[in-house]
Amino acid sequence: MTRRTTIGQLPGRLRCLLYCVVASTLPLLAIAEEIVTSSPLAIVVHKDTAVDDLTMTELRSIFLADRQFWEDRARIILLVRAPKSDERDFVLNRIYDMSEAEFRQYWVAKMFRAEVPRGPKIVFSNDMTLDLVVAIPGSISFIPADKVTDEVKVVRVDGALPTDEGYPLK
Amino acid sequence: MHSGPEFSAIGFADVNYISADGTEPDGFVLGQAVAHLVASLDESLTVFGEFSATARDSEYSFEVERLIVKYDFSDRFKLSAGRYHTPIGYWNSAFHHGAWLQTTTSRPEMVKFGSKILPIHFVGVLLEGNLPSGDLGLEYKAGLGNGRHANIARAGDAGDINGDKAWMMQLLAKPRNVTGLNAGIGFYSDEVTLPDSPNVRESTFSAYAVWGNDSPEFIFEYIHSMHELVTDSSIEGDVDAWYAQFAYRLKGKQRAWKPYVRLEQTRVDDNDPLLGAEGLDYDGGILGVRWDFNPYAALKAEYRNEEFDNGGRENNFRVQVAIVLTNL
Numbered sequence: 280m281t282r283r284t285t286i287g288q289l290p291g292r293l294r295c296l297l298y299c300v301v302a303s304t305l306p307l308l309a310i311a312e313e314i315v316t317s318s319p320l321a322i323v324v325h326k327d328t329a330v331d332d333l334t335m336t337e338l339r340s341i342f343l344a345d346r347q348f349w350e351d352r353a354r355i356i357l358l359v360r361a362p363k364s365d366e367r368d369f370v371l372n373r374i375y376d377m378s379e380a381e382f383r384q385y386w387v388a389k390m391f392r393a394e395v396p397r398g399p400k401i402v403f404s405n406d407m408t409l410d411l412v413v414a415i416p417g418s419i420s421f422i423p424a425d426k427v428t429d430e431v432k433v434v435r436v437d438g439a440l441p442t443d444e445g446y447p448l449k
Numbered sequence: 450m451h452s453g454p455e456f457s458a459i460g461f462a463d464v465n466y467i468s469a470d471g472t473e474p475d476g477f478v479l480g481q482a483v484a485h486l487v488a489s490l491d492e493s494l495t496v497f498g499e500f501s502a503t504a505r506d507s508e509y510s511f512e513v514e515r516l517i518v519k520y521d522f523s524d525r526f527k528l529s530a531g532r533y534h535t536p537i538g539y540w541n542s543a544f545h546h547g548a549w550l551q552t553t554t555s556r557p558e559m560v561k562f563g564s565k566i567l568p569i570h571f572v573g574v575l576l577e578g579n580l581p582s583g584d585l586g587l588e589y590k591a592g593l594g595n596g597r598h599a600n601i602a603r604a605g606d607a608g609d610i611n612g613d614k615a616w617m618m619q620l621l622a623k624p625r626n627v628t629g630l631n632a633g634i635g636f637y638s639d640e641v642t643l644p645d646s647p648n649v650r651e652s653t654f655s656a657y658a659v660w661g662n663d664s665p666e667f668i669f670e671y672i673h674s675m676h677e678l679v680t681d682s683s684i685e686g687d688v689d690a691w692y693a694q695f696a697y698r699l700k701g702k703q704r705a706w707k708p709y710v711r712l713e714q715t716r717v718d719d720n721d722p723l724l725g726a727e728g729l730d731y732d733g734g735i736l737g738v739r740w741d742f743n744p745y746a747a748l749k750a751e752y753r754n755e756e757f758d759n760g761g762r763e764n765n766f767r768v769q770v771a772i773v774l775t776n777l
Binding site: 345 | 777
């Protein structure tokens with residue numbers, strides 16, 4: 280049997296429904312909501328981590344767990360704020376480019392594919408973020424720049440610090 | 450710093466109602482209940498297990514879907530051993546048995562559970578990792594395993610049926626600057642031993658392209674398999690199978706809704722020495738909508754129009770509730 284089928288040969292009702300569904304979704308497109316924070320978001324790592332500067336692309340790769348090790352082969356431990364915080368919303372919007380639902384599905388799928396041993400560690404406040412970044416070698420997270428202390432290292436993103444012009448996480 | 454083993458679990462389940470114009474009566478069907486367990490034993494050593502229970506006519510069948518012991522040396526080298534979903538194409542290793550993960554109610558025909566078109570599982574070792582490729586985001590997978598069992602829908606769980614090992618390679622790209630784009634090519638080779646038949650050499654080429662964002666989601670996958678008798682290469686046949694799926698999650702207040710369509714086709718040469726007698730030709734089109742009424746649950750309604758090789762054309766309508774149990 281070597282018969283070939285094209286879309287045009289599909290049953291008429293199915294073909295019509297297919298076109299209708301695609302067409303009906305187009306007017307419902309909306310512009311994504313822009314999320315801003317009062318202070319630029321600083322990317323912070325454990326003091327001993329051998330990294331000072333990351334490109335935005337590298338940062339995305341780390342937050343997506345496509346990259347899971349630092350240059351010194353220490354495992355990267357990602358800390359992410361729990362839902363319903365401005366910092367999390369900002370990161371989902373600017374780094375992940377995902378909605379809350381897409382973010383959840385991304386990590387469930389990532390674990391299910393055996394690509395990561397665990398999802399990101401969830402933290403519930405900026406203070407908790409700082410405490411854990413100080414305590415866990417290899418950790419990386421984000422906090423408002425005005426909350427940063429000397430106990431953690433702030434990483435440049437695309438060569439800029441949070442106070443610089445052109446910092447991408449403002 | 451590693452304070453000791455960490456354990457995590459994810460559960461999946463689905464319940465379906467199927468109404469078809471074939472000979473099967475309409476009714477409710479319990480889908481698979483799936484448990485995915487992960488034990489992170491230290492910074493580099495992880496054990497993944499996936500176990501399913503599937504409702505049959507008179508009992509449940511329990512299956513070890515995957516059991517993988519994995520050691521991560523670095524981003525470039527991750528070595529594992531165990532039972533896998535064969536990394537051929539995209540769907541087979543992307544969605545596994547979690548109906549909630551996939552947009553549609555079921556898998557494409559060519560990678561459905563129990564498919565003979567592709568070796569769904571394999572038992573062996575797998576090396577995978579990132580390649581130095583900058584923003585192109587190249588990754589590789591290379592595997593060596595037992596290949597198909599005499600029942601070609603199953604892997605050689607208890608040992609290889611012949612001395613010829615299956616091997617596979619896959620090269621994929623996830624460009625760092627393009628969220629959601631994923632494309633790959635792969636090759637799989639095995640020698641299949643059937644009861645009372647000469648061995649068959651199987652070579653499968655696969656290619657896929659995925660735009661994995663929800664708005665839109667696009668998945669296209671194609672496989673081409675060549676089968677020939679080891680003792681007489683003039684007896685050979687080919688398999689071509691593909692599907693294309695498009696979905697779009699609506700925006701704003703309607704974002705819980707995600708309409709989708711999928712077209713698919715499978716063609717097997719009648720003289721194919723491995724699959725020619727199986728009656729696997731297939732044409733299908735599905736149209737449906739997914740409603741994520743809860744962050745951890747989805748309702749899907751789907752119309753399907755399918756033509757099977759030996760069963761004629763069939764229309765059916767399915768409703769599925771799919772859930773995920775997770776603390777993520």
